[in-house]
Amino acid sequence: MTNLMGIVSIILLSAVLGPIIITEHPWSQNARDFLLYNGYRDTGASNLVSAIYLGYRAYDTIGETIVLLAAVTGAVFLIKGSGSPHQDPVPSHKRGGIRTNIISMTTGKLAPVVMLFGWYVMFFGHQSPGGGFQGGVVLASGMLFIALGREHHKRDSQLTKNRLHRIELLSLLLILLLVCIPLTLGAAILENPLTKIGDSIPRVIYIIGFNMAIGLKVGSGLSILGLLMMDMQHDD
Numbered sequence: 001m002t003n004l005m006g007i008v009s010i011i012l013l014s015a016v017l018g019p020i021i022i023t024e025h026p027w028s029q030n031a032r033d034f035l036l037y038n039g040y041r042d043t044g045a046s047n048l049v050s051a052i053y054l055g056y057r058a059y060d061t062i063g064e065t066i067v068l069l070a071a072v073t074g075a076v077f078l079i080k081g082s083g084s085p086h087q088d089p090v091p092s093h094k095r096g097g098i099r100t101n102i103i104s105m106t107t108g109k110l111a112p113v114v115m116l117f118g119w120y121v122m123f124f125g126h127q128s129p130g131g132g133f134q135g136g137v138v139l140a141s142g143m144l145f146i147a148l149g150r151e152h153h154k155r156d157s158q159l160t161k162n163r164l165h166r167i168e169l170l171s172l173l174l175i176l177l178l179v180c181i182p183l184t185l186g187a188a189i190l191e192n193p194l195t196k197i198g199d200s201i202p203r204v205i206y207i208i209g210f211n212m213a214i215g216l217k218v219g220s221g222l223s224i225l226g227l228l229m230m231d232m233q234h235d236d
Helices: 002-022 030-043 048-056 058-082 101-123 132-149 154-184 204-235
Strands: none
Touching: 030 048, 030 204, 048 058, 048 204, 058 154, 058 204, 101 132, 101 204, 132 204, 154 204
16 A cells, blocks of 8 residues: 555656656746846835735734734644643652753753844745744743743643733734735735835834734744643653
8 A cells, every 4th residue: 555655656756756857848937037027016025025925915914913823823722631630749759750960051042042033034935045933942941941940830830831822813913904904095905004104113123023923922822731731741
C-alpha cells in the first residue's frame, strides 16, 4: 500500500511539474508587474509579500487565522480532557524536574531578546521579512522560555493562562474591528480604508494593525497550548 501511494504521488507530481519544466513558453509576468507597480501605492507596504497577504489576498489570511483558532481550540479541549481530576498533586520537590540552573539562566537571558525580536518581526513586517504569524510564533517562544526557566507552580501557570486568554480574546476582537472598519468608510470589506481618507494618514498603518492583531492572536494561542503541554508533563 505504501509503495502504491508513493508511485501515485510521483505520477501526480510529474503531471504537475512536467509541463512547467518542459514547456518553452515564457512565464506569465502580468501578476508580477501589477504588484511591482501597484503594491506599494495601494497598501503602503514596501514588502510586497505583506502587500499580498494583508491586501490583495486578505481573505486567505483571515481564513488561516480562523483555521489556527479552531486547531488551538481543539487541542486545548483535548489536552484539558485528558487530565485526571483525581490525580494526586505532584510533590513540590519533583516539580520542575527538568529545570536546571543552566536552563534557568539561559532562558532568562534569551526570553527578553526573543520577545523583543517577535515585536520587531510583527511591527516591521511591512518592510522586511516577517509579519503577524511569524512574529506571533516568536512571541510564543519567548513566553515558553520564561515558563521553562521558572519553577513550576500550578497557580502561577493558571494565572498566566487566564491573562493569555484575555489577550487572545482582545486580539480576535481587534481583527474583527479591522475587518469591519472599511465598511464604515464606504470601502469594500478588507479593503484598506485609508485609501478613502487620502494621503494624510499613511496607508501602511492598516497593514501594521493587522500584523499586530494577528501576531497577538497567534502568540497567545500558541503560548496557552505550550503551557498546557508543560502542565501535562509535570503531572505525569
